[in-house]
Amino acid sequence: MSDASQGPGWWVASDGKWYAPEQHPYFQAPLPAPPLPDPPGGSAQPPHYVITSAPPKNRKKKGRVFLMVLAVLGALIALLIAILIIVGVVKAIHSGHSNSSLRVATAPVPLPFR
Numbered sequence: 001m002s003d004a005s006q007g008p009g010w011w012v013a014s015d016g017k018w019y020a021p022e023q024h025p026y027f028q029a030p031l032p033a034p035p036l037p038d039p040p041g042g043s044a045q046p047p048h049y050v051i052t053s054a055p056p057k058n059r060k061k062k063g064r065v066f067l068m069v070l071a072v073l074g075a076l077i078a079l080l081i082a083i084l085i086i087v088g089v090v091k092a093i094h095s096g097h098s099n100s101s102l103r104v105a106t107a108p109v110p111l112p113f114r
Helices: 057-096
Strands: none
């Protein structure tokens, strides 16, 4: 960690500090390169650091699966609530009208005179 970049691959975190490439959350170690012959009078090149801006694919897949499970559970809960509401309404309707309390109002019918 530093207050200034120390070279290629260094990055700034939300705290405003600079961090080495290998401390990045999405850091991937460099792939081993095939050995190259040393150039005349020098040594091999330093390793390259790879930083990706996107999370690994398996993290995306896990997120999608989680969202699908969450959506299915939400739909099942909504269905259960709807069923409970319907059952409650039907019970309320039937409990308010029992057979003994139902009466048919009839008007008197005049009988014909003979």
